[in-house]
Amino acid sequence: MDSGAELFDQATPHGSQPPTVPVFGVDPYADDFLTDPYADYEAFRDAGPVIRLSRYNAYAVARHEQVQAVLTQPDIFCSSAGIGLTNFKKEKSWRTPSIILEADPPDHGPKRRILTRILSPAALKKLxxxxxxxxxxxxxxxxxxxxCDGIKDLAEAYPLKVFADAVGIPAxxxxxxxxxxxxxxxxxGPINERFEKRMASAGATMEWIKTICSREALTPDGFGSQLYAAADAGDLTEDEAALLVRTMLSAGLDTTIFTLGNAVVALARHPEQWALLRDDPSLARAAxxxxxxxxxxxxxxxxxxTQPTELAGVRIEAEQKIWVGIASANRDPRRWEDPTRFDILRRASGNLAFGTGIHGCVGQMIARMEGEIVLRTLAERVAELVPAGPPTIHFNNTVRGFSAMPLTVTAKAS
Structure with a gap:
């Protein structure tokens, strides 16, 4: 049902009383849902620790406790069957699985260690x-x-320059x-109209990506060339190095762009929070x-x-997809006081924005560095950050962000 939850009887052994699992018929990938998902997330959380999304025949967790539990037990809740809706164990994928995001131990560890070494604190300090x-x-x-446009002129332009340079991508x-x-x-997400439209126009883009991720196209001093050096050392194959360069260009770029854009929009919409940051740029990391x-x-x-299991008292069989609501968990009142309030003085560490466990984002240190630098620079140089129009949301099946944020910007007095 589209406006609430039905109840699904969950079978349990030995004749014990089965729990009921609330079932939602809403589509979490529809434009109206994505425009403002937070009321639906609240309904998901209030309905129970585990629910079902009937449209996609998937279980779902939306509370912080259960989201964290799923992400920190990779032996039970695996990534190797795909972190999208398609189950690679049962269905043929149209794409090559990610060798870092969609791999489990023991295959996952060696490749992640290579990326961790390349993106080490010492390496980032040089940048x-x-x-x-x-x-x-x-x-x-x-x-x-x-x-100006806070998205085009800053949130997109900055990572497209500094991160792409760091990887070694040609201009x-x-x-x-x-x-x-x-x-x-x-x-x-699902193979829906949004995905099909993007896929239909991807020919030239995919050809360019294939070309620039090759050894010959990369600058000799970037992260990409270091991946090929790992291949030369026998730690990766040549094909794996190319795939990891591609992973860097999605996981390490778009997430930062959307995070910066979300920061600009949030600060412009909350002038009292912008004033706190402007008056104390050392709050950039907390912000x-x-x-x-x-x-x-x-x-x-x-x-x-990967096996029959129990989550928050709910029996779940093997090979079941579980929708993991990261954004919902980060607004769970069971974890955060007054979670719908934007407050840069809050101790927000412990948020799950970059995931957690063995699949926590390997590039989160560089993303955090970029974000902190941008927010500190804004605070040090800008007096007023005022909306000049409403933001334009960018619809995507997995990530949330904006494609435009008109701003009026004035400089701090020197």
Whole structure:
């Protein structure tokens, strides 16, 4: 049913009284749901610790406790069957599974360690000065314009410059990176009209991606070339190095773009919070964490049960898809006081925006560095950050963000 929950009798052994599992008929990928999902998330959480989404024949968890439990037990709730709706164990996938996002131990560990080494704190420290310089450039350009687009002029432009440079991607053709990421994250939901439309227009983009992820196309000093060096050392195959470069360009770019955009929108919509940050730029890291909790970039993805199990008293058989509501968990009042309030003074650590457990985002340190630098630079240089029109939401099956945010920006007095 579309406006509430039905009850689903959950079979249990030995004649014991089975629990009832609320069943929702809503489509969490519909435009009206994605425009403002938070009332539905509240209904999911209030209905019970485990529910069912009948439209997709999937269990779902929307409370913080159960989301964390699913993400931290990969032996029971696996990623290797796909973090999208398709079950790779039972259905043929139209795409090659990610060798990092959709792999479980023992295959997952060695490749993740390579990425962790490449994205180490020491490596990121070397990038910081250039990242700060570029943030100042883009913020100053916004100030010069006076009226600008916080998404196009900052949230998109900054990572497309600094992160793509860090990976070693050539400058020409970077406009393909956004539709590529959009395709990847749409693929973690159902094969719906939104996905099919993006897929139909992806030909030139996919050809460009294939070309620029090759060894020959990458700059010699970037993360991408370091992956090929790992292949030369025998730690990866040549094909695996190419696939990991592609993973970096989706997981490491789009999530940062949407997080920065969500930050700009949240601060512009809450002038009292912007004033706190403007007056104390050292709050940049705390502000970023609260943005990730309040307006999570990742809305949801899936895990698959490897065996019969029990979750919050609900018996779930093997090979069942479970919708994992990251954004809902980050607004769960069982975990957060007054969770619908945006408050940059809140201790928002413990949010699940980057996941948790062995599949927690391997690039979260660089994403956090980019976000902190941008917010600190805005706070240090901008006096007023005022909406000049409503934001435009970007619809995607997995990630939440905006495609435009008109702003009026004025400089701080020198």
């Amino acid at each position: 910081r000065e250039e990242f700060e310089r570029q943030a100042a450039f883009f913020v100053d350009r916004m100030i010069e314009k006076g009226t 020409e053709g970077r406009e393909h990176l956004l539709p590529y990421g959009d395709l990847v994250f749409n693929a973690f 970023l964490e609260e943005v990730m909790r309040y307006e999570s970039t990742f809305q949801s993805f899936y895990r698959t049960t």
